[in-house]
Amino acid sequence: MTQYTPPTAEDLERTKTELGKSSGEMAELFGLANGRQWRRYLSEDPNNSRGMSMHMLFFAMARLELDPETLERVLNRMRAAGAEIELDKS
Template sequence: MNYTPPTPESLQRLKDALGFSSVQMAELFGLSSGRHWRSYTGGADIRSVSASTLFFAMARLKLSPETIEQVLSAMRELGATIELEAP
């Protein structure tokens, strides 16, 4: 896979367009906290968002709830435990 992560500015634009708080963005991206989200958008030690984390967030934004549930069901069939809160 060839992957270039979005810039911090692009991620900030997404946050602004959605009108989400840092905590809501963290939930959307499957992150532990708003602080974790902010590490992608600013500060002295900016991190790059991984392809899998970005894919997860974009899937939640773009796919139907039914499709998301099909994926979660497949994960559960493999033994995972997962429940998502609405973004």
């Protein structure tokens, strides 16, 4: 059984600061539509907040940690499974 507790808003804000990225850049890293979507993960308002899912966190951290060749191999495996995906190269 997988156990997962999402990072807190404070954890995500710290990560953003450590990376030196804007909300828009964090949105791109996590595969979100825009910075507004990213900021919902930082919100303390229970009516406007979101918990970061494990797969979204894994995706973003993989993009930070994997070398380009390994990441491309994973993307090719996703394509072989039927996905259409092109990531921003920035």
